[in-house]
Amino acid sequence: MNYSVSEENYLKTIFHLQKKEGTVTTNELAAELKTRPASVTDMMKKLKTKKLLHYQPYQGFRLTADGSKVALGIIRRHRLWEYFLAEKLNFTWDEVHEVAEELEHVSNKKLIDKLDAYLGYPKNDPHGDPIPDASGKIEQGKKIRLQDAPLQIPCRVAGVRNQSPGMLELLAHKKIRIGTILEIRQKFDFDHSLEVKTGKQQIITISRQLAENLLVTHED
Amino acid sequence: MNYSVSEENYLKTIFHLQKKEGTVTTNELAAELKTRPASVTDMMKKLKTKKLLHYQPYQGFRLTADGSKVALGIIRRHRLWEYFLAEKLNFTWDEVHEVAEELEHVSNKKLIDKLDAYLGYPKNDPHGDPIPDASGKIEQGKKIRLQDAPLQIPCRVAGVRNQSPGMLELLAHKKIRIGTILEIRQKFDFDHSLEVKTGKQQIITISRQLAENLLVTHED
DNA sequence: AACATAATTTAGATTTGTCTAAATAATTTT
């Protein structure tokens, strides 16, 4: 029921990494945690015996339902503290992460729930990331412009900023609608156009104007 | 410059214990920290090499100036968090200590100084104990008559008003001296006598006359 | 002062989380 700082850092990091790709590898995790692959393997065995992880040697790993629940608890604490630091203590948005990395390991549930209430049950931390509620539920990820989405990472169309007829006509023509999966292959500096792969594996080009008005999310 | 949770707990506890008696013994500290005397000896060696402790085998120990400074920093963090928990998060005074025991080990200085400012530079925590300022200075607790001390809150005998032989005889008989911890259990209106628990868990009765002449402090 | 008792320290073991170096498995290249 209670986990060490080290275990918590592994769980949290696995949670974040497995969002991008379904399964997490030893080297990936070692790089992220600034430790050695051998150390990762050791910890994987431990987390497996605690039933927080699906893991077969050489096959990568992902969290079990229990593991995800623990990870979401840690992320909840982290993001609530970030909100507190920015909102109440006047830290700037780029300072909060480091401090929250320490505070997140204080795992008293009553403390966190009272902090949540005190802050007015905020939905997002200062970076816009959603804060899981007391039961571990997490809201849809922040909508960002396709323009600002990272390369090579699939995202989902969640809305449009500009709903002019011309925009909608263009979307229809390119067969893009809410829910369509897009992955940026390349960004061209010259005209800021994007080469994008669709969920149906077609390669299309999206202009700067369109990319500024398409809102996407990374959450699954 | 940075200390482990374990080291911090030792330093803090030594600081508190050496207020009562000038020097702290191995068994005393082991009892307070719920560990074994052998473990205490191990840690004493370590703290000595870090120049936080005066220590010669078999001679007891006390903090160096550096050690006290570190301890005061920890106490500052503890008491500021206690104040925050009681004042902002609506914890009751008897709940705050346990939670602050965890929060006190987050040692980011900027965090603590900003928290201090946010709380309005409080002078005392919810138990009445003084909060060291950013430079480690701690205000001397005010001496009040035992008569005027609050119920159920341990205080320390800091002086006597009347030093007549009869008074001293009575104090000796009741085994009360400077440094003795007293906690008022009940006040009786009829004769203004007090039922008091001593640091050694004995229940004694203190008359109005005595209670008016015993000066106590809440400072730890 | 000598003895008995209590307090403290030492010696050696254990757990957690880490490491390096070597062995093994999987993947990629030729």
Add this chain to the structure above:
DNA sequence: AAAATTATTTAGACAAATCTAAATTATGTT
């Protein structure tokens, strides 16, 4: 498919903080 490369795991070691049991030092009593 064999060889080369890369990823992962195993084996064995180490530091921190703890423990038990035994040895040592200090203290209190007679």
